[in-house]
Amino acid sequence: xxxxxxxxxxxxNAIAWIxxxxxxxxxxxxxxxxxKTSIAASDMNLVLPSEWKFDNFLVVxxxxxxxxxxxxxxxYSVGSVTLCTFxxxxxxxxxxxxxxxxxxxxxxxxxxxxxMPINFVxxxxxxxxxxxYNTRFGVILLYAALQMPFTIFLTYxxxxxxxxxxxxxxxxxxxxxxxxxxxxxxPLLKPVLITVMVLTFLNTWNEFVLPLxxxxxxxxxxxxxxxxxxxxxxxKDWNLICADIVLTSxxxxxxxxxxxxxxxSGMTSGAVKG
Amino acid sequence: MNERKTYPLYxxxxxxxxxxxxxxxxxxxxxxxxxxxxxxxxDEINFIGLKNFATIFSPDENYVEYLSNTILFTLVTTxxxxxxxxxxxxxxxxxxxxxxxHRAIMYMPAVISTLIVGMTFKSILNPQIGLLNESLxxxxxxxxxxxxxxxxxxxxxxxxxxxxWKGVGYIMTIFIAGIMAISPAYFEAAEIDGATSWQKFxxxxxxxxxxxxAVTTVLNVLYGLKVxxxxxxxxxxxxxxxxxxxxxxxxxxxxxxxxxxxTTLSSVMFVVMLFVGYFMIKIMTKKEVEx
Numbered sequence: 001x002x003x004x005x006x007x008x009x010x011x012x013n014a015i016a017w018i019x020x021x022x023x024x025x026x027x028x029x030x031x032x033x034x035x036k037t038s039i040a041a042s043d044m045n046l047v048l049p050s051e052w053k054f055d056n057f058l059v060v061x062x063x064x065x066x067x068x069x070x071x072x073x074x075x076y077s078v079g080s081v082t083l084c085t086f087x088x089x090x091x092x093x094x095x096x097x098x099x100x101x102x103x104x105x106x107x108x109x110x111x112x113x114x115x116m117p118i119n120f121v122x123x124x125x126x127x128x129x130x131x132x133y134n135t136r137f138g139v140i141l142l143y144a145a146l147q148m149p150f151t152i153f154l155t156y157x158x159x160x161x162x163x164x165x166x167x168x169x170x171x172x173x174x175x176x177x178x179x180x181x182x183x184x185x186x187p188l189l190k191p192v193l194i195t196v197m198v199l200t201f202l203n204t205w206n207e208f209v210l211p212l213x214x215x216x217x218x219x220x221x222x223x224x225x226x227x228x229x230x231x232x233x234x235x236k237d238w239n240l241i242c243a244d245i246v247l248t249s250x251x252x253x254x255x256x257x258x259x260x261x262x263x264x265s266g267m268t269s270g271a272v273k274g
Numbered sequence: 275m276n277e278r279k280t281y282p283l284y285x286x287x288x289x290x291x292x293x294x295x296x297x298x299x300x301x302x303x304x305x306x307x308x309x310x311x312x313x314x315x316x317d318e319i320n321f322i323g324l325k326n327f328a329t330i331f332s333p334d335e336n337y338v339e340y341l342s343n344t345i346l347f348t349l350v351t352t353x354x355x356x357x358x359x360x361x362x363x364x365x366x367x368x369x370x371x372x373x374x375x376h377r378a379i380m381y382m383p384a385v386i387s388t389l390i391v392g393m394t395f396k397s398i399l400n401p402q403i404g405l406l407n408e409s410l411x412x413x414x415x416x417x418x419x420x421x422x423x424x425x426x427x428x429x430x431x432x433x434x435x436x437x438x439w440k441g442v443g444y445i446m447t448i449f450i451a452g453i454m455a456i457s458p459a460y461f462e463a464a465e466i467d468g469a470t471s472w473q474k475f476x477x478x479x480x481x482x483x484x485x486x487x488a489v490t491t492v493l494n495v496l497y498g499l500k501v502x503x504x505x506x507x508x509x510x511x512x513x514x515x516x517x518x519x520x521x522x523x524x525x526x527x528x529x530x531x532x533x534x535x536x537t538t539l540s541s542v543m544f545v546v547m548l549f550v551g552y553f554m555i556k557i558m559t560k561k562e563v564e565x
Binding site: 016045095108111124149152205228255260264 | 277279280281282283285286288289290292293295296297298299300301303304307362365366368369370371375376378379380381382383385386387388389390391393394395397398400403404405408439443444447448451496499500502503507524525527528533536537540541543544547548550551552554555
């Protein structure tokens with residue numbers, strides 16, 4: 001009986017390691033090859049580089065115009081994160097506090113957007129009419145709009161748990177609605193706001209379809225599209241492609257490790273409610 | 275306290291305007307445009323009735339294939355992600371050393387851009403120098419060293435496999451949260467009664483996890499129907515039309531300026547998804563309504 005338990009535990013641990021290996025090896029492959037010479041990287045294997053080429057990264061930044069791309073990605077991510085978090089939490093606050101049926105319906109109308117597919121073709125028309133086509137501002141607005149439903153879903157659920165007594169006390173003290181929201185409610189929302197911001201940032205940073213459709217010029221491309229374009233031109237230099245991939249993924253990995261707790265709580269809320 | 279005064283509606287306007295203008299309106303006018311001959315070749319837009327829909331469902335064109343590919347993709351990835359994700363979740367809620375390391379690693383592919391995952395696997399699945407075939411050859415399994423992405427018979431399966439690789443960690447994480455929410459008292463009671471692991475899984479974990487399974491299924495289905503990124507970055511629909519799905523089809527129509535057909539494909543999707551979405555909302559907001 002005891003032996004069986006030990007054997008079981010070894011088997012379970014082994015399976016866990018094998019699965020982890022399958023999931024991490026492709027990522028390690030990219031990391032290792034980003035330090036190799038072009039010839040050494042042409043095999044794309046897991047052998048450690050014999051000669052460590054750290055200037056691959058500098059070459060990529062210059063050749064791939066990563067400075068502009070990085071700036072674009074930052075503008076899109078930070079811009080849409082700020083706008084989306086701000087507007088969504090304001091809307092959620094009012095929608096969850098009002099007891100009327102119409103507020104409930106409006107909330108459901110927003111949440112329906114989680115499933116709604118984007119019609120890129122007619123969206124282009126709308127963007128053109130609003131003079132947002134091929135502008136950075138347009139891309140920011142789009143990202144904010146597309147992530148609005150899920151953000152409202154998360155913040156609405158959180159605000160519903162904050163007691164109304166707080167609002168009443170603040171109103172009695174003479175708070176205006178704006179003051180009530182910004183100095184009383186907003187600080188209480190910190191946990192859910194961090195979750196929302198981390199998720200929106202990651203989504204925006206990783207996304208490439210909107211710029212693919214709606215920015216005609218390469219100078220407005222984010223890092224994901226820049227790396228894909230680079231891949232098309234330097235398809236023989238896997239060391240450079242890998243270096244480019246590493247640079248594009250570093251911000252995401254950093255945010256992931258810093259905000260792991262928040263990401264998981266955000267991604268699983270709605271799915272699991274206890 | 276006056277509800278209207280304390281919670282003014284203008285708080286909602288910003289979010290509402292953005293959402294309606296950029297999500298709802300394009301969807302609705304897209305349906306309108308699908309009855310026209312809108313294209314980049316002419317400035318005129320004429321009403322042509324159901325002609326676009328006839329084109330899409332006509333057996334002479336490839337669009338039906340896009341549709342069936344999308345459904346196949348959705349079915350296969352949903353089933354595989356659920357089964358593998360659930361097995362991993364059960365595994366990772368047991369006593370394992372370095373549990374948090376495993377969980378962190380397994381979730382990692384989910385946070386990396388799909389475009390990057392696609393490029394990485396283009397290298398790994400390269401028939402000559404790719405890591406997969408090199409490894410297969412080194413252990414003598416030359417027969418299995420296939421042309422993963424360029425053989426039209428297996429390319430779509432390779433795309434689905436990569437997608438499962440990327441997505442399974444996310445589904446697993448949801449399942450882990452679901453299993454952790456089950457009261458340990460059930461398992462302890464079963465332990466005392468001498469239940470085996472399989473019996474515990476079958477009679478406790480699985481039934482109590484049903485709501486979670488419902489949600490992951492809806493998430494997987496929604497994702498599968500909307501899939502674009504992974505196909506675009508791995509094969510871009512090729513070889514031929516072997517891996518073409520609805521959204522890569524829409525992009526192709528868009529880039530060739532055949533806007534009307536593109537918007538018609540999108541509109542078919544729009545209606546299907548709203549239908550699926552209705553059920554999803556019902557599941558996701560169930561608890562709130564009960565409160």
